[in-house]
Amino acid sequence: MLTFVQILDFIGTFAFAISGIRLASAKRFDWFGAYVVGFATAIGGGTIRDVLLDVTPMWMLNPIYLICTGLALLWVILFGKILVKLQNTFFIFDSIGLALFTVVGVEKSLTLGYPFWVAIVMGSITGAAGGVIRDVLINEIPLIFRKEIYAMACVIGGLFYGACHLAGLESYVCQIVGGVAVFLIRILAVKYGLCLPILSGGGSSESEEE
Amino acid sequence: MLTFVQILDFIGTFAFAISGIRLASAKRFDWFGAYVVGFATAIGGGTIRDVLLDVTPMWMLNPIYLICTGLALLWVILFGKILVKLQNTFFIFDSIGLALFTVVGVEKSLTLGYPFWVAIVMGSITGAAGGVIRDVLINEIPLIFRKEIYAMACVIGGLFYGACHLAGLESYVCQIVGGVAVFLIRILAVKYGLCLPILSGGGSSESEEE
Amino acid sequence: MLTFVQILDFIGTFAFAISGIRLASAKRFDWFGAYVVGFATAIGGGTIRDVLLDVTPMWMLNPIYLICTGLALLWVILFGKILVKLQNTFFIFDSIGLALFTVVGVEKSLTLGYPFWVAIVMGSITGAAGGVIRDVLINEIPLIFRKEIYAMACVIGGLFYGACHLAGLESYVCQIVGGVAVFLIRILAVKYGLCLPILSGGGSSESEEE
Numbered sequence: 012m013l014t015f016v017q018i019l020d021f022i023g024t025f026a027f028a029i030s031g032i033r034l035a036s037a038k039r040f041d042w043f044g045a046y047v048v049g050f051a052t053a054i055g056g057g058t059i060r061d062v063l064l065d066v067t068p069m070w071m072l073n074p075i076y077l078i079c080t081g082l083a084l085l086w087v088i089l090f091g092k093i094l095v096k097l098q099n100t101f102f103i104f105d106s107i108g109l110a111l112f113t114v115v116g117v118e119k120s121l122t123l124g125y126p127f128w129v130a131i132v133m134g135s136i137t138g139a140a141g142g143v144i145r146d147v148l149i150n151e152i153p154l155i156f157r158k159e160i161y162a163m164a165c166v167i168g169g170l171f172y173g174a175c176h177l178a179g180l181e182s183y184v185c186q187i188v189g190g191v192a193v194f195l196i197r198i199l200a201v202k203y204g205l206c207l208p209i210l211s212g213g214g215s216s217e218s219e220e221e
Numbered sequence: 222m223l224t225f226v227q228i229l230d231f232i233g234t235f236a237f238a239i240s241g242i243r244l245a246s247a248k249r250f251d252w253f254g255a256y257v258v259g260f261a262t263a264i265g266g267g268t269i270r271d272v273l274l275d276v277t278p279m280w281m282l283n284p285i286y287l288i289c290t291g292l293a294l295l296w297v298i299l300f301g302k303i304l305v306k307l308q309n310t311f312f313i314f315d316s317i318g319l320a321l322f323t324v325v326g327v328e329k330s331l332t333l334g335y336p337f338w339v340a341i342v343m344g345s346i347t348g349a350a351g352g353v354i355r356d357v358l359i360n361e362i363p364l365i366f367r368k369e370i371y372a373m374a375c376v377i378g379g380l381f382y383g384a385c386h387l388a389g390l391e392s393y394v395c396q397i398v399g400g401v402a403v404f405l406i407r408i409l410a411v412k413y414g415l416c417l418p419i420l421s422g423g424g425s426s427e428s429e430e431e
Numbered sequence: 432m433l434t435f436v437q438i439l440d441f442i443g444t445f446a447f448a449i450s451g452i453r454l455a456s457a458k459r460f461d462w463f464g465a466y467v468v469g470f471a472t473a474i475g476g477g478t479i480r481d482v483l484l485d486v487t488p489m490w491m492l493n494p495i496y497l498i499c500t501g502l503a504l505l506w507v508i509l510f511g512k513i514l515v516k517l518q519n520t521f522f523i524f525d526s527i528g529l530a531l532f533t534v535v536g537v538e539k540s541l542t543l544g545y546p547f548w549v550a551i552v553m554g555s556i557t558g559a560a561g562g563v564i565r566d567v568l569i570n571e572i573p574l575i576f577r578k579e580i581y582a583m584a585c586v587i588g589g590l591f592y593g594a595c596h597l598a599g600l601e602s603y604v605c606q607i608v609g610g611v612a613v614f615l616i617r618i619l620a621v622k623y624g625l626c627l628p629i630l631s632g633g634g635s636s637e638s639e640e641e
Contacts, residue, residue, distance in 0.1 A: 032630070035576070041627035043583050044576025058483070063268070063278055068483055071549050084630075091631065129281050143358070148563070150572045152360045156245070156254025163253050207251035210242070210294075211301065273478070273488055339491050353568070362570045366455070366464025373463050417461035420452070420504075421511065 016111070023108025024076055026101055027053040028083035031145045033094065036087065038149050045087070048148050050080040055141035060116050060133045064123055102201065110193040113138040113165040114186045117172050127176070131169030138165040138193070160200035160207060168193030226321070233318025234286055236311055237263040238293035241355045243304065246297065248359050255297070258358050260290040265351035270326050270343050274333055312411065320403035323348040323375040324396045327382050337386070341379030348375040348403070370410035370417060378403030436531070443528025444496055446521055447473040448503035451565045453514065456507065458569050465507070468568050470500040475561035480536050480553050484543055522621065530613035533558040533585040534606045537592050547596070551589030558585040558613070580620035580627060588613030 031052030035045040054070045061068040070076040087094065094101070116137025120130035139155055139162035146153040155161040172189030180188075199205065241262030245255040264280040271278040280286040297304065304311070326347025330340035349365055349372035356363040365371040382399030390398075409415065451472030455465040474490045481488040490496040507514065514521070536557030540550035559575055559582035566573040575581040592609030600608075619625065 036630040038572060039629050039631075040576040042630055043580075043627050044573070045630040047576065047582070062272055062482055063281065065275070065277065065485070067485065071483065071545065071552075074548050077548065077552070087630065125281065128284050128287065132281075132287070147357055147360075147567055148573060148576075150360065150567075150570065152248060153254070153358060156250040156257065156358075160253075162257070166253075207253050209249050210246040210252055210255040210297065211249075272482055273491065275485070275487065335491065338494050338497065342491075342497070357567055357570075360570065362458060363464070363568060366460040366467065366568075370463075372467070417463050419459050420456040420462055420465040420507065421459075 019107055019111045020115075021075070021079055022104050023111045024053045024079045025083050025086075026104030026108045027112075027141055028080040029087065029094075029101060030105060030142070032084055032087045033091075034145060034149050034151075036091070040149075042084065042088070046080060046084050048145055049083055050077065051148060052141045052145040053080055053083075055144035056112060056137040056139060057116070057141075059140050060119070060137045063136075064120060064125070064133065066119075066123070103198075106194050106197045109138045109161070109164065109197055110168065110190040112141075113168050113193050114172065114190040117169050117189060118182075118186060121176075127173045131166060131173065134169040134172075134189075135162050135165035138162065157209075158206070160196060160205050163207060164193045164196040164200065167196055229317055229321045230325075231285070231289055232314050233321045234263045234289045235293050236314030236318045237322075237351055238290040239297065239304075239311060240315060240352070242294055242297045243301075244355060244359050244361075246301070250359075252294065252298070256290060256294050258355055259293055260287065261358060262351045262355040263290055263293075265354035266322060266347040266349060267326070267351075269350050270329070270347045273346075274330060274335070274343065276329075276333070313408075316404050316407045319348045319371070319374065319407055320378065320400040322351075323378050323403050324382065324400040327379050327399060328392075328396060331386075337383045341376060341383065344379040344382075344399075345372050345375035348372065368416070370406060370415050373417060374403045374406040374410065377406055439527055439531045440535075441495070441499055442524050443531045444473045444499045445503050446524030446528045447532075447561055448500040449507065449514075449521060450525060450562070452500075452504055452507045453511075454565060454569050454571075456511070460569075462504065462508070466500060466504050468565055469503055470497065471568060472561045472565040473500055473503075475564035476532060476557040476559060477536070477561075479560050480539070480557045483556075484540060484545075484553065486539075486543070523618075526614050526617045529558045529581070529584065529617055530588065530610040532561075533588050533613050534592065534610040537589050537609060538602075538606060541596075547593045551586060551593065554589040554592075554609075555582050555585035558582065577629075578626070580616060580625050583627060584613045584616040584620065587616055 028049035031049035032045045035048040040048065054068070054076050058068045058070065113134040115134075117130045117134035120133040121127070125133070142155050142161070143153045146155075168189045171192040172185045175185040175188045176182075238259035240259075242255045242259035245258040250258065264278070264286050268278045268280065323344040325344075327340045327344035330343040331337070335343070352365050352371070353363045356365075378399045381402040382395045385395040385398045386392075448469035450469075452465045452469035455468040460468065474488070474496050478488045478490065533554040535554075537550045537554035540553040541547070545553070562575050562581070563573045566575075588609045591612040592605045595605040595608045596602075
């Protein structure tokens with residue numbers, strides 16, 4: 012079980028790093044810049060979670076995240092051209108990462124004694140905040156606020172986790188149900204182009220203050 | 222007294238969240254994105270303060286901030302069109318939030334044993350950093366760095382607080398004087414269009430490094 | 432020795448603050464906004480490091496950083512025009528800051544018991560993250576991800592530090608070697624226009640998600 016989670020963690024980290032590195036390359040960052048953006052995408056959510064929970068960020072306890080990001084950079088340098096053909100594979104990997112990171116975030120918060128509503132927020136931060144940091148670093152409006160359902164999948168997965176927990180199910184069952192929910196919602200959202208409604212009615216951007 | 226502060230806190234949170242949600246809607250964010258920006262605007266300053274002070278962020282101890290942001294989103298969805306007419310009301314609410322958040326930030330820092338100059342910085346961060354996070358998330362230059370006096374009102378309010386404290390006044394007197402100072406400075410700044418001088422002389426943006 | 436390090440720290444803080452203030456002035460920020468950007472540039476890296484290491488941020492223990500930023504603002508207000516002539520001096524100061532901040536970050540992490548690879552990351556964050564925060568606040572793509580070798584100098588300096596440490600040299604020797612390495616790499620990189628390769632092959636910016 013441990014090894015299986017570690018493999019998923021590695022796959023998720025790799026996919027998140029790839030996503031950051033590729034967006035950085037589209038902005039003509041140098042190798043180091045691309046590495047930093049990839050790393051921030053991969054560990055950003057977990058780092059914010061750990062800082063808020065007041066524990067040592069997970070990537071400071073194990074060099075695997077730095078190494079994994081290095082491999083992702085190497086991959087893009089060597090095989091960048093064929094990445095386009097692997098689009099679907101990376102989408103699956105990215106969804107695995109989203110699902111696993113969410114579940115890890117929920118689990119960690121509960122273990123530390125926080126109530127469920129905090130755990131769901133932490134799960135969502137773990138899954139989605141890395142992408143927000145990535146987009147801030149490349150100076151774009153965060154994608155997850157406008158495209159297909161993404162962070163919402165984390166919230167719903169967290170709710171499934173909570174429902175299983177309330178039903179008295181074992182911890183690992185809650186994790187699997189929560190993770191699978193995130194994964195499926197994300198896959199279905201992209202397949203069917205499911206979006207949340209655009210918010211309107213807030214007025215023009217010129218008049219919102221004062 | 223407790224209830225009165227809680228009401229002000231709720232009003233301030235609501236107004237800050239509305240400000241974030243409306244700016245997000247002007248950028249065509251979806252509901253979830255708007256919620257996140259609203260939430261980050263409302264709790265961002267307090268969260269940075271609490272992370273720096275090494276205490277648990279206030280919104281992780283009470284779901285009221287999540288709920289309040291949800292109500293703000295609902296408000297914009299339902300009544301977005303008439304928000305324009307309530308411009309002045311929301312400006313007052315926003316100024317109440319600014320004043321209260323500043324005082325809360327100063328108070329919390331002093332209670333934790335930090336010196337006054339740290340408390341004033343923390344008060345200003347509590348009041349103004351949420352708006353900076355909001356503007357970073359929607360990919361705009363932070364408004365408070367260029368418009369009417371905003372964060373400066375927090376600094377001056379903090380100084381008033383400190384002066385009262387040095388004069389040996391009761392804690393609640395310091396809080397009221399500090400908060401009223403922030404509120405009045407902000408109101409007067411907008412009414413009379415008071416700005417700080419624009420900084421010039423730094424040269425073009427092309428030549429500042431190396 | 433202590434006083435010498437303090438002088439270098441002051442020079443570095445001053446140079447970093449100047450860099451933030453000048454970029455803010457190019458964006459027509461007001462004095463307060465420029466001050467905030469200057470301060471964030473000067474203390475941002477060290478603050479992220481200290482939050483990750485779970486210690487009180489250094490600028491909350493000594494008002495020198497606030498004062499130094501104030502002097503930097505005063506300098507730009509009074510002597511902005513002649514700053515252009517001092518370009519080279521400020522480049523040297525900025526490189527001193529980069530070198531010292533890196534060494535301080537490495538040292539602090541090692542003292543807290545973290546392994547070397549964490550210390551090198553922390554040294555690089557201390558040296559380079561302030562500039563990233565500055566560029567995010569002024570809504571530009573971080574310069575260090577695209578220009579001459581900058582953060583890479585911190586990493587290499589950290590490796591030199593580590594090599595000396597492994598060789599059993601005294602702590603102050605490690606610090607000097609590490610700091611001088613950062614300084615020289617940065618100076619040589621700018622003198623000879625040394626860049627890391629631009630990353631390509633990640634595809635267009637439209638196709639990298641899903």
